[in-house]
Amino acid sequence: MSRRYSFVKTAMRSSRPGEDSVLESDEWQKLEYVACHLTGLQRPLWCAKKTFRSLAGLLIVFTLFCVWPAEGRSASSGALGQAPIQGRYAEGEVLVQVKTGLSRGEVEAIFARYGMTILRAYRAMPQLFHVRLPEGLTVEAAITALKADAGVESAEPNDLVEPQSACPAPCSPNDSQYPNQWGLANIRAEGAWGITHGSSDVIVAILDTGLDRLHPDLQDNAWTNPADPLNGVDDDGDGYIDDYYGYDATASLCPTVPCRAGDPMDDDTSVQGHGTRLAGIIGAVGNNGRDIAGVNWHAKILPIKIRREPDRQSSLDLMLAGFDYLIAKRTLGVPISVAHLSFLVSSYSSALQAGIDAVRDAGILIIWSAGNGGENVDADATDFYAHAYDNVLFVGAIDLSNELASFSSYGQVGVHLAAPGVGILSTVRSAYTPLGQADDGTSYSAPFVTGVAALLAAWNPALTYTQLKARIMSATTRTDGLVGKVAAGGRLNAAGVFTAPITDLTPAGYQLARTEAGHRYYLDRTFTVTSIPQGFDGLWWVRTRNNDKAQTAANFLRLGLGQEATVYVAYDPRAAKIPDWLSPAQGWTATEHAIGVAGDPVGTLRLYAKPFRPSMVVLGGNQAPGYVNTTGNVSNYVVLVGFSAGNADTDGPSDTRLDGYDLVKFNLAVGSSVGSPNWCAACDLDTNGTIDALDVSLFMNNFGKSL
Amino acid sequence: MAVREKASGGWTPGLLILLFSAPLTVVGCQGSGSDPDSMGQTTPPPKNPMVGLFAPDRSGPGENTLILSGATSGEDLDLIVRANSVSAALAGAAFDLVFDPENVTYVGYSAGDFFERAGAVTYGVAPRSDRLIVGVAAGPLSTGAGGSGNVVTLHFRAKATGRSGIAFDNQALCSVALTTACDRQPSLSWYGGTYSVS
Numbered sequence: 001m002s003r004r005y006s007f008v009k010t011a012m013r014s015s016r017p018g019e020d021s022v023l024e025s026d027e028w029q030k031l032e033y034v035a036c037h038l039t040g041l042q043r044p045l046w047c048a049k050k051t052f053r054s055l056a057g058l059l060i061v062f063t064l065f066c067v068w069p070a071e072g073r074s075a076s077s078g079a080l081g082q083a084p085i086q087g088r089y090a091e092g093e094v095l096v097q098v099k100t101g102l103s104r105g106e107v108e109a110i111f112a113r114y115g116m117t118i119l120r121a122y123r124a125m126p127q128l129f130h131v132r133l134p135e136g137l138t139v140e141a142a143i144t145a146l147k148a149d150a151g152v153e154s155a156e157p158n159d160l161v162e163p164q165s166a167c168p169a170p171c172s173p174n175d176s177q178y179p180n181q182w183g184l185a186n187i188r189a190e191g192a193w194g195i196t197h198g199s200s201d202v203i204v205a206i207l208d209t210g211l212d213r214l215h216p217d218l219q220d221n222a223w224t225n226p227a228d229p230l231n232g233v234d235d236d237g238d239g240y241i242d243d244y245y246g247y248d249a250t251a252s253l254c255p256t257v258p259c260r261a262g263d264p265m266d267d268d269t270s271v272q273g274h275g276t277r278l279a280g281i282i283g284a285v286g287n288n289g290r291d292i293a294g295v296n297w298h299a300k301i302l303p304i305k306i307r308r309e310p311d312r313q314s315s316l317d318l319m320l321a322g323f324d325y326l327i328a329k330r331t332l333g334v335p336i337s338v339a340h341l342s343f344l345v346s347s348y349s350s351a352l353q354a355g356i357d358a359v360r361d362a363g364i365l366i367i368w369s370a371g372n373g374g375e376n377v378d379a380d381a382t383d384f385y386a387h388a389y390d391n392v393l394f395v396g397a398i399d400l401s402n403e404l405a406s407f408s409s410y411g412q413v414g415v416h417l418a419a420p421g422v423g424i425l426s427t428v429r430s431a432y433t434p435l436g437q438a439d440d441g442t443s444y445s446a447p448f449v450t451g452v453a454a455l456l457a458a459w460n461p462a463l464t465y466t467q468l469k470a471r472i473m474s475a476t477t478r479t480d481g482l483v484g485k486v487a488a489g490g491r492l493n494a495a496g497v498f499t500a501p502i503t504d505l506t507p508a509g510y511q512l513a514r515t516e517a518g519h520r521y522y523l524d525r526t527f528t529v530t531s532i533p534q535g536f537d538g539l540w541w542v543r544t545r546n547n548d549k550a551q552t553a554a555n556f557l558r559l560g561l562g563q564e565a566t567v568y569v570a571y572d573p574r575a576a577k578i579p580d581w582l583s584p585a586q587g588w589t590a591t592e593h594a595i596g597v598a599g600d601p602v603g604t605l606r607l608y609a610k611p612f613r614p615s616m617v618v619l620g621g622n623q624a625p626g627y628v629n630t631t632g633n634v635s636n637y638v639v640l641v642g643f644s645a646g647n648a649d650t651d652g653p654s655d656t657r658l659d660g661y662d663l664v665k666f667n668l669a670v671g672s673s674v675g676s677p678n679w680c681a682a683c684d685l686d687t688n689g690t691i692d693a694l695d696v697s698l699f700m701n702n703f704g705k706s707l
Numbered sequence: 708m709a710v711r712e713k714a715s716g717g718w719t720p721g722l723l724i725l726l727f728s729a730p731l732t733v734v735g736c737q738g739s740g741s742d743p744d745s746m747g748q749t750t751p752p753p754k755n756p757m758v759g760l761f762a763p764d765r766s767g768p769g770e771n772t773l774i775l776s777g778a779t780s781g782e783d784l785d786l787i788v789r790a791n792s793v794s795a796a797l798a799g800a801a802f803d804l805v806f807d808p809e810n811v812t813y814v815g816y817s818a819g820d821f822f823e824r825a826g827a828v829t830y831g832v833a834p835r836s837d838r839l840i841v842g843v844a845a846g847p848l849s850t851g852a853g854g855s856g857n858v859v860t861l862h863f864r865a866k867a868t869g870r871s872g873i874a875f876d877n878q879a880l881c882s883v884a885l886t887t888a889c890d891r892q893p894s895l896s897w898y899g900g901t902y903s904v905s
Binding site for chain 1: 798799801833
């Protein structure tokens with residue numbers, strides 16, 4: 001917070017001169033002086049002297065006005081040959097530096113001569129004063145007069161300092177269709193672009209119908225493999241000959257020979273190039289004056305073709321072949337961070353699970369569309385999406401109202417988050433102008449997430465897939481229409497991923513979700529939460545596996561915190577003795593709170609709490625040393641994360657409590673996002689870039705408390 | 708403004724009111740009953756109800772003032788924080804209300820109409836040992852509140868006989884024109900009062 005706020009608060013706090021204030025007694029007199037003029041001559045003797053000086057000042061002001069051309073009183077015009085003041089500045093006030101050696105009385109006399117009042121004196125800069133001008137005196141006139149005063153060293157306008165843009169130029173890209181890309185605005189892409197536009201060192205693999213690598217808005221971002229040029233030889237020795245433009249796993253099915261496995265051109269006719277559309281959303285060249293901007297302006301797109309006309313069907317074999325190629329390139333050191341898939345797999349497959357796990361072991365995050373069946377994927381245990389995969393984020397679609405799109409599949413466990421998927425413009429195959437029509441589908445919502453993951457990888461190439469997952473999930477913007485529909489209860493927030501509140505989570509298969517009554521709390525059980533203590537709804541929740549209840553390691557669960565938080569462990573009270581890592585000796589407190597659960601015979605899980613600084617929090621296993629069980633079954637714990645509202649204290653280091661002042665400031669910011677006029681960074685308690693309902697809940701639960 | 712009154716050392720309306728209210732307090736004490744022990748009683752006498760009186764530091768509303776006015780009913784004290792002829796468009800009010808916890812105890816609060824005329828309002832009242840931390844905030848879309856009205860009513864109950872001041876502290880009013888800071892309103896004055904229980 002600025003000194004200004006501090007001054008205001010302190011001045012109002014002080015009840016008399018010399019008490020807890022930056023104002024000296026004579027400054028209090030100045031306030032009295034102002035009050036005297038404002039309220040009239042209520043104290044004749046004291047005010048009389050002031051009034052005399054005031055009249056003198058007004059006389060000078062009057063003189064200034066008389067000699068001042070009317071047009072010169074405009075803030076934007078020059079005066080008496082003086083160059084116009086550049087930029088924006090506060091009307092009715094100036095900053096004045098007086099000559100050294102002047103007594104306080106002499107300084108006051110200077111300002112009194114012009115009818116000016118001191119708004120602020122700076123302790124560390126005793127010659128500098130922030131001064132309010134009498135009504136009617138322009139800034140230019142005041143500066144001219146002050147500069148002519150023998151006691152004044154300098155005078156200048158109080159320039160308004162623009163808030164630093166979260167998006168350095170070019171902020172809004174000049175792509176012709178950018179204004180029609182509502183999805184980019186929805187995910188707050190400009191906020192992310194203030195940090196990075198992406199990097200050509202990050203490679204995104206798209207397993208789909210291929211890529212029209214000649215598209216003018218894509219060709220600069222189309223990956224090529226200089227290690228294996230088109231010469232009929234497997235130069236890079238990975239088993240794929242001439243994979244210069246990528247890989248076509250369907251080449252053997254090609255009806256018109258020859259099809260080259262190293263040139264995965266998009267041949268889809270159903271939507272003018274499904275793979276090319278995905279590529280455009282993820283990584284169309286940004287700010288090139290044409291077509292669209294990708295979420296990531298510079299990432300390289302590596303097409304792996306696993307779907308072919310005439311019907312665009314694929315198979316588990318083709319998918320696995322695609323994974324095989326992906327892993328081969330990664331093994332060669334090609335920096336593939338993210339793989340993208342936008343098609344539906346209906347049933348769980350252990351073969352596909354093996355392929356996904358192999359991609360995981362290569363360190364690659366997979367972003368996968370949730371499907372357009374409009375169904376609850378959690379409802380059928382045999383569904384592909386009903387299983388938790390360590391390195392996959394499944395993405396549903398929202399419409400322009402931030403509601404789950406009618407066609408989008410969903411599931412509070414099986415679908416992680418949502419992104420725009422209705423009316424999505426993108427690049428299309430073999431039709432470079434005009435731009436292809438907009439299309440709908442989770443196929444087009446998932447690429448937004450892929451593009452953001454690639455932005456994160458550009459920002460920090462060292463991020464692991466678990467870290468990418470945690471950041472993307474915990475940065476989501478909580479959205480009413482998605483609560484209970486997707487694990488995050490929210491939608492993609494590109495701007496928030498860089499300051500995400502949760503930065504990592506392992507075991508990798510554990511899932512971040514929002515606490516809501518009625519939700520499942522284990523990945524591998526259908527037990528549901530029946531009650532949550534007041535103020536705990538909407539907190540982050542780590543869905544664990546109940547099958548992990550026999551873990552005995554002292555270091556089992558790792559949770560990266562990007563900011564101060566209170567971690568709550570919901571532990572089964574049937575244990576005769578809790579493990580040592582959860583004991584008071586380790587800083588944990590048994591709270592009076594519990595969550596109610598159904599399905600699990602325990603009925604309630606007791607909440608233990610411990611505050612943490614931003615750090616890697618390590619929790620032991622459910623049955624780590626110290627644990628004693630005499631009652632039979634003891635369920636595994638789950639974890640809740642509540643972020644402190646202490647950092648919403650906006651009135652400076654002198655006050656570390658959340659009080660009415662903070663409430664007023666906070667309330668003004670509710671609903672704002674990064675870059676909007678009312679934005680208050682300190683109020684964004686969950687650091688998702690929006691002052692939303694969760695922030696309000698956290699703030700009000702902590703109102704009146706001190707750090 | 709309160710500062711000027713303290714600096715001048717002159718008679719303030721609040722002091723005049725206190726002086727005026729003193730006889731009333733004495734009268735109240737005289738009516739509190741005689742010493743039961745002196746009458747040889749062995750059983751506790753029925754407890755006489757406490758009676759409270761609130762004397763505001765400022766009796767008249769004035770312009771650009773926030774005053775504390777009190778309505779008492781037996782042991783109950785309702786303190787109304789009232790804004791009078793406020794010319795600024797305000798987004799909210801923040802203050803602590805300092806009281807003697809030996810004298811009164813906080814019970815609750817009721818919404819006022821001053822900010823509510825300008826839209827949805829958020830109230831924050833956090834009781835602490837010797838004070839209430841209070842915030843009343845208009846919503847982000849509010850055009851601001853001005854004029855006169857009740858900001859909030861704070862309900863107390865008498866705890867023990869005695870007299871103590873009830874004063875504002877940490878007070879600030881926030882202009883709706885400044886969306887990132889509470890703007891000091893130098894022309895606004897805050898007035899507390901004194902509560903006597905007999």
